[in-house]
Amino acid sequence: MTAGALPSRPPIRVLLAEDQVLIRDSFKVLIDATPGMTVVGEAGTGTEAVLLAWRHRPDVVLMDVRMPDMDGIEATRRICADPDGDGVRVLILTTFDQDEYVYASLRAGASGFLLKSATATELLTAVQVVASGEALLAPTVTRRLITEFLQGPRPAPAVRDLGGVTEREREVLTLIGRGMSNAEIAEHLHLTVGTVKTHIGRLLAKLQARDRAQLVIAAYESGLVAAPDGHR
Incomplete structure (x- = not known):
């Protein structure tokens, strides 16, 4: 070398x-x-x-x-x-x-x-x-997955406890569950992309989630995001 x-x-x-x-x-x-x-x-x-x-x-x-x-x-x-x-x-x-x-x-x-x-x-x-x-999980893929599969028959999800998650982190988690990208979340909440990434890092730690895919699940299991067309 x-x-x-x-x-x-x-x-x-x-x-x-x-x-x-x-x-x-x-x-x-x-x-x-x-x-x-x-x-x-x-x-x-x-x-x-x-x-x-x-x-x-x-x-x-x-x-x-x-x-x-x-x-x-x-x-x-x-x-x-x-x-x-x-x-x-x-x-x-x-x-x-x-x-x-x-x-x-x-x-x-x-x-x-x-x-x-x-x-x-x-x-x-x-x-x-x-x-x-x-x-x-690109945002468009996330939205399609949510729409297609949360409408179909599946086991009832466990209720996710969000104890220790701040109000701002809840907002970020909700938008992740809706399929928004980091840039879209930053624009929606008037934050920098770096700040959004910091919030996501804290959510991963607090919810013991492996990655963004697991945060999508947490958003639904906690009730922050409802299944499309009223399906649960």
Whole structure:
């Protein structure tokens, strides 16, 4: 390394959980061919995904929802509940118009969603975003998820206690639940984007939330945001 050069970052380690071999092989070729990324394991069932996640501690698990012997939601729940796997992030693969598991996967700990119709560039960007610790929930995606899936049948959510959350933080949480971006929240509340990020950081700590996706759930479970068209 030359003087003054920055140390190279370790590659993003990805675990593929997809039962269709052709799709899984395509993802592997794409990811392994991308500088800064590498596939550390491949799972064809939900059980294999959990075991391999525990063994390899990848940065990102690319998780299909519909998996043999254990679906992707339950596999996500087990991976995210592992106290030794705090750095493992799950990116859910979904066919949006068919899979009705978005709310459940958020509650299970998923950090984002990727449509199976996504382009190669979108897939690689999604992996990078989730690996960096961010939630892959663009405002427009959040709004659509909320509208589509909170109207459908699902288990009644737990009531979320917001004790210790300030009034300003409640305002920020409400706007997150409505699908606003940091810039939109800042404009709405007449704050700087940096201040909004500070409030979000405090909300993550106080609500023990992994990322923005979990804050969306908290906004609904606390009653700050109502389900569309009166659905609960």
